[in-house]
Amino acid sequence: MSPAAPGGLQLVSDPWDPDRISELLSRLRPPxxxxxxxxxxxxxxxxxxxxxxxxxxxxxxxxxxxxxxxxxxxxxxxxxxxxxxxxxxxxxxxxxxxxxxxxxxxxxxxxxxxxxxxxxxxxxxxxxxxxxxxxELHNYGTLLNAVNLFRAQSDRVMPPPLVLHFAVCILHTVELLHAARIVHADIKPDNFLLGERWGGVWRTTGTFRR
Missing domain, CATH: 3.30.200.20 (Phosphorylase Kinase; domain 1)
Incomplete structure (x- = not known):
């Protein structure tokens, strides 16, 4: 543990330490x-x-x-x-x-x-x-799959309006997580799943930290 931070918060040197996580889980009531x-x-x-x-x-x-x-x-x-x-x-x-x-x-x-x-x-x-x-099973791949599809086209880039749309979706999901006091520790294109249509059901997966 590091010294207390301003405001009385106590910083954790490594929140991803397996022993630390096991300790936190052991405190849950009910288990x-x-x-x-x-x-x-x-x-x-x-x-x-x-x-x-x-x-x-x-x-x-x-x-x-x-x-x-x-x-x-x-x-x-x-x-x-x-x-x-x-x-x-x-x-x-x-x-x-x-x-x-x-x-x-x-x-x-x-x-x-x-x-x-x-x-x-x-x-x-x-x-x-x-x-x-x-x-759940999602049949439409990830955001990384979508990026790679455009890379295979002649322009090799995703259209800017679509880039902005996905950027807004990502920021919105991160904002919701932070409001719920949860941090996503592995934000990357292959951790975002696509729904039935562009901008449809948008799923976030990956590593989360409380």
Missing amino acids: LTSHPCCYSWPCAVPSIGPKKTLSMGSSSLRVDAVLGQGAFATVFQATDPVTSDRMVLKVQKPANPWEFYINTCLDARLPPAVRHLFGSIRSAHLFLDGSIMLG
């Missing part, structure tokens, strides 16, 4: 695992891959494909064979319960009229060596 959409499993993360069927409690999901992969997570598309409902599975190693906690903060703090502007986690499954988050 995060008491949430009806948070499940703890006394085993390792099951083997997951395309064409495999994954048992998640009383239901099963068919893993369709890999949608993306990063340093700490792999995102799969999956389908419920009973309802044909499609979703994403975000597999993280090590486990990241903080992401689900921030999701509950978004549910509690954002006005219902704007909650749809941010990604939502249906359920969190915490294992001994990792976690799986079940979330």
Whole structure:
């Protein structure tokens, strides 16, 4: 911990420190695992891959494909064979319960009229060596995908009015987060998901800090 800042605030030297995050989560009352959409499993993360069927409690999901992969997570598309409902599975190693906690903060703090502007986690499954988050599937890609589409055209740039539109959307979502006392710590084009039309449903994902 660093010395107290002006105004009596205490600065944290590294708010992303895993031990610090674990300490903050341990203080929650009631605990995060008491949430009806948070499940703890006394085993390792099951083997997951395309064409495999994954048992998640009383239901099963068919893993369709890999949608993306990063340093700490792999995102799969999956389908419920009973309802044909499609979703994403975000597999993280090590486990990241903080992401689900921030999701509950978004549910509690954002006005219902704007909650749809941010990604939502249906359920969190915490294992001994990792976690799986079940979330919404978006078929229209990210802002980075849109930028790359224009880069492939003859002009190679996105039209200025569209750039301004997306800039306003980004600033609006960040303003909403700050009003809810949440900081997005990983703002970049591939963390903004596009909806059914330009300027339609606009989703924000990524790393959040309270």
